[in-house]
Amino acid sequence: MEFGLNRGMLRLYSLLFVFLLPLFLNAQNNFNFNIIKKGTQDNNTLLVIGGIQGDEPGGFIAASILSTHYQITKGSVWIVPNLNFYSIIKRSRGPYGDMNRKFAHLSKKDPEYETVKRIKNYIKDESVKLVVNLHDGSGYYRKTYIDSLHSPLKWGQCSIIDQSNIDVPVYGNLEEIASQVVKHINQKLIIEKDFYSLHNTRTREGDKEMEKTLTYYTINQGKAAFGNEASKDLPTHKRVYYHLLALEKYMNIMGIEFKRKFKMNPNGVYNAINNDIYISLYDEKIRLPLSKIRNILKYFPIKKDGELSFKASNPLLTIIKKDNSYTIQYGNRRLTRLKADYREYEDSNQSIEILIDNELKNIKFGTLVEVDKSFLIKENKKYRVNVIGFTNKGKKETEIKIKNIDIPKRFSIDKRGSIYRVEYYTKDKFAGMILVKFKI
Numbered sequence: 066m067e068f069g070l071n072r073g074m075l076r077l078y079s080l081l082f083v084f085l086l087p088l089f090l091n092a093q094n095n096f097n098f099n100i101i102k103k104g105t106q107d108n109n110t111l112l113v114i115g116g117i118q119g120d121e122p123g124g125f126i127a128a129s130i131l132s133t134h135y136q137i138t139k140g141s142v143w144i145v146p147n148l149n150f151y152s153i154i155k156r157s158r159g160p161y162g163d164m165n166r167k168f169a170h171l172s173k174k175d176p177e178y179e180t181v182k183r184i185k186n187y188i189k190d191e192s193v194k195l196v197v198n199l200h201d202g203s204g205y206y207r208k209t210y211i212d213s214l215h216s217p218l219k220w221g222q223c224s225i226i227d228q229s230n231i232d233v234p235v236y237g238n239l240e241e242i243a244s245q246v247v248k249h250i251n252q253k254l255i256i257e258k259d260f261y262s263l264h265n266t267r268t269r270e271g272d273k274e275m276e277k278t279l280t281y282y283t284i285n286q287g288k289a290a291f292g293n294e295a296s297k298d299l300p301t302h303k304r305v306y307y308h309l310l311a312l313e314k315y316m317n318i319m320g321i322e323f324k325r326k327f328k329m330n331p332n333g334v335y336n337a338i339n340n341d342i343y344i345s346l347y348d349e350k351i352r353l354p355l356s357k358i359r360n361i362l363k364y365f366p367i368k369k370d371g372e373l374s375f376k377a378s379n380p381l382l383t384i385i386k387k388d389n390s391y392t393i394q395y396g397n398r399r400l401t402r403l404k405a406d407y408r409e410y411e412d413s414n415q416s417i418e419i420l421i422d423n424e425l426k427n428i429k430f431g432t433l434v435e436v437d438k439s440f441l442i443k444e445n446k447k448y449r450v451n452v453i454g455f456t457n458k459g460k461k462e463t464e465i466k467i468k469n470i471d472i473p474k475r476f477s478i479d480k481r482g483s484i485y486r487v488e489y490y491t492k493d494k495f496a497g498m499i500l501v502k503f504k505i
Contacts, residue, residue, distance in 0.1 A: 096147075096150035096151045096154065096383070098116070098145055098147050098148050098149075098180065098183075098184075099145065099146060099147060099380045100143060100144075100145055100187060101132045101143065101144040101145075101146070101380065102141070102142075102143050102144075103132070103136075103141075103142045103143075104137030104138075104139070104140050104141045104321070105139070105140065105141060106141045107140065107141045107192065108191060108192050108194070109140060109141060109192075109194055109320070110140075110141040110142065110190075110192040110194060110195075111141070111143070111193075111194075111195050111196075111197070111315060111316060111319055111321060112142075112143045112144075112145070112187060112188065112193045112195070112196045112197070113128050113131060113142065113144045113145070113196075113197050113199065113312060114128070114145045114148055114184070114196065114198045114199065114279065115127060115128030115129070115144075115146045115148065116128070116146060116147040116148045116149050116150065116152075116153050117148045117164050117165045117200075117279060118149065118152060118158045118159060118163065118200065119149055119150075119151070119152030119153040119154070119155060119156060119157050119158065119159070120152075120156055120157060120158050120201075120397075121199075121200050121297075122201065122301050122304070122397060123201040123297075123299075123301055123304025123305050123307075123308055124198075124199030124200050124201055124293075124304075124308060125146050125147055125153060125199070125381065125396060126301060126305050126338055126381065126396060127199055127305045127308035127309055127312065128144055128146035128147075129147075129379050129380055129381045129396075130305060130309065130334070130337050130338065131146075131309070131312060132144045132146055132379075132380055133341070133378065133379055133380075134325055134326045134327055134337050134341070135323050135324070135325050135326070136324045136325075137321065137322070137323050138322045138323060138324060139320070139321060140316070140319065140320060140321030141192065141321070142316070142321060143187065143193065145184065145187070146380050146381060147380060147381055147396075148164070148180070148184060149164045150383075153381070153396055153397050154383075154385070154394060154397065156397040161176045161177050162175075162177075164177055164180070164181065165198075165277075165278050165279055166274065166277040166278065167181050167277065168181065168185070168277055168278055168279050168281070169277045169281075169282070184279070185282070188279075188282070188283050188288060189286050193288060194235055194236060194288060194289065195236050195288065195289045195290070195291075195315065196279075196280070196283045196288055196289070196291070197290075197291050197292075197311070197312065197315055198279050198280055198290070198291070198292050198293070199292075199293050199308050200220070200293065200294045200295075201221070201295050201296070201297045201304055202219065202220025202221040202222075202223070202294035202296065202297065203220055203221060203296075203297050203298075204216070204219030204221050204296060204297075204298060205219055205221050205222050205258070205259075205296055205298070206219045206221060206222060206223040206262050206264050206294070207219070208262060220264075220294050221295060221296025221297060221298065221299075222260065222261050222262065222294065222295065222296045222307070223247075223261060223262045223294050224243040224246050224261060224262075224263055224264065224291060224293055224294075224311065225243075225264045225266060225280070225291065225292030225293070225294060226239040226240060226243050226263070226264070226265050226266070226280075226291060226292075227265075227267075227268040227269070227275065227278075227280055227281050227284055227290070228267060228268065228269055228284070229265060231284050231287070231289065233287050233288070233289065235289075236289035236318075236319075239284075239289060240263070242289070242291070242315075242318055243263050243291055244263055245318060246261075246291070246293075246314045246315065246318075247261045247263050249311075249313075249314040249317075250307060250310045250311060250314070253310055253329075255331055259296070259299070259303075259307070261307070264294075268281050278292075280292050291315070293307075293308055293311045293312075295307045295308055301338070302331060302334050302335040302338055303331055305334050305338060306329075306330070306331050306334045309334065310329070313329075339356055340356045341356075341378060342354075342355045342356060342379050342382065343355055343377075344375050344376070344377050344378070344382055344384070344393060345375060345376045345431060346373065346374070346375050347368070347373075347374060347375075347410065348374070348414065349376070349431035350410075350430050350431055350495075350496075350497040350498065351366075351430075351497070351498045352431040352432070352433065352500070353393075353478070353500075354478075354484065354500070355382075355393065355400050355401070357479045357480045357481055358393075358400055358401045358478060358479055358480070359401060359477070359478060359479065359480055360401055360402070361401065361402050361404060362401055362402070362403050362404065362478055363404045364404065364453075365403040365405060365406055366406050366408045366410075366488065366495040366498070367391065367403065367405040367406065367407055367408070368407070368408070368409075369407045369408060369409050371386070371405075371407070373386065373391060379395070381395055382394070382395050389404065389405040389407075390402050390403070390404055390405070391403040391405065408493065408494065408495040409493065409494045410494060410495050410496075411491050411494040411495065411496045411497075414429070414430055414431075414497060415429075415430070415496075415497075416429050417430075417442075417443070417445060417448070417489065417499070418443035418445070419434065419440055419441065419442055419443065419499070420440065420441035420466075421435075421436055421440050422437045422438055422439060422440075423439075425443075428499055430489070430496070430497025430498060430499065431497065431498070431499075432499055432500070433484070433499075433500040433501075433502055434499065434500070434501055434502065435501075435504065436469075436501050436502065436503050436504070437503075437504050438468060439466040439467060440466070440467055440501050441463075441464065441465060441467065442462060442464070442467075442487065443463065444461075444463040445463075447491060448489040448490060448491060448496060449489070449490045449491070449492070450462050450463055450487065450488070450489055450490075451487075451488045451489075451490065452472070452485065452486075452487050452488075453472075453476050453486040453487070454472040454473055454475070454476025454477075454485060455467055455471055455476075455485075469483075469503040472485055478500070481505065483502050483503050483504075483505045484501070484502045484503075485501050485503075486498055486499075486500060487499040487500070487501060
C-alpha cells in the first residue's frame with residue numbers, strides 16, 4: 066500500500082521493546098520528549114539523541130527513522146528523536162535559549178530544567194555506554210580555510226569529539242572511533258564535496274561554550290560521546306542519509322546488529338521520511354495517511370468534547386489544537402489542518418460490507434481499501450452512510466456503484482485526487498470512517 070504502513074506497524078513498538086512516554090500539548094505549550102528503547106536491553110546500550118535544537122531537521126528526522134524503520138536484532142539502542150520538541154514545532158534553535166548550552170549549570174527556574182534533568186538521567190544510566198548527538202551545522206567543516214563556506218569556523222559534515230581519549234572501560238578511544246565513522250561515510254558519499262572530517266574541539270583546553278554541551282557533560286559522566294553534523298546546505302533527506310550512515314557505523318562498532326526497511330541511498334531515505342507516515346484517531350475509528358495529504362480537511366468528525374486521542378507511526382507526529390482547528394505536525398512541518406465538525410461518537414467498532422470491484426468484503430473502520438474501478442456500500446440498517454463529495458440527489462448512498470469520476474477531486478483527502486472518505490453514522494453519532502483509494 067502506498068500510504069502508511071500496515072496495522073502491524075503500530076504493534077512494532079511493543080515488539081521491539083519501544084516504550085513511548087506521554088507526548089502532549091497543554092495550555093502552556095509544553096511538549097514532552099519520547100524515549101524509545103529497541104532491541105534486547107543490555108549494558109552495551111547506544112543512546113541516540115536528535116532535536117536538541119529545533120532548526121536542525123536532519124538530526125531529529127534521522128533519529129525518528131532509526132526508531133521506525135530499523136529492527137535491532139542484536140544489542141540495545143535507545144532513541145530520543147525529539148529532545149526539544151517545542152523548539153522543533155517552533156522551527157527555532159531554542160525558544161528558551163540554546164538547550165545544548167544548558168548542561169553545565171542550569172537554574173531550576175529555567176523552563177527546560179526538567180527536560181535537561183530527564184535526559185541527564187538517561188545519559189547516566191549504567192546501561193548506556195555510548196551517546197551520539199545529531200546536529201545539522203552550517204557549511205562544511207574543513208581543517209584549513211578554503212572559502213567562507215568551507216572553513217574551520219563551519220560545522221557541517223563532520224564527526225565531533227571533545228578530546229581524543231577518555232579513561233573508561235569501553236569506547237574511550239574517541240578519536241579512533243570517530244575516524245572509523247568518518248572513513249565509513251566517505252566511502253558512501255553522494256558527491257565528493259560532501260566528504261566528512263574529524264573535528265576535535267579540544268573542549269577541556271578552554272572552550273567555554275563547548276563545556277556547556279551535552280557531549281562534554283556525557284564524557285564527564287564516564288561515557289563515550291560524539292556529535293554528528295550534517296550540512297545545512299544539503300536537502301533534508303541527504304542530511305538524514307549521512308546521519309544514518311554514521312549511526313550504522315556506531316552500531317557496527319558496538320556489535321549491535323540491525324535490519325532496515327529501506328534501501329540505503331538518498332531516494333530510499335527520502336521515501337522512508339515522506340511515505341510511511343499516518344495517524345490513527347479514536348481507537349482507530351479513523352486512520353489518516355499523511356503523505357500528500359491536502360492542506361485542510363473540512364468538516365472533520367471530532368468528538369464533541371474537543372478531546373482528540375491518537376496513535377502515530379512516527380514520534381515526530383503530533384496534533385496541536387487551536388480553536389476548532391487541529392493541526393497535524395510532522396517535526397517542524399505542518400502537514401494538514403482538520404476543521405472540526407463536532408459530533409457525539411458511538412463506542413462500537415464493527416465491520417461493514419463493501420463491494421470492491423464486484424468482490425464483497427468485510428471492512429473494519431479505520432481501513433484504507435484499494436479500488437480499481439468501483440465500490441458499492443452495502444445497505445446496513447444500523448448506519449447512515451455519507452460518501453464525502455458524492456451526491457445522489459437526496460437519496461441514500463448505499464447500493465450504488467461509485468467510480469472515481471463520480472466524486473469531484475476537490476473532496477479527496479490527498480492532493481492526487483485518489484483517496485476519499487466514507488463516513489458512517491448512527492443517527493447523529495459518528496461511528497467510523499473508511500478510506501477508499503482509487504488506482505490512478
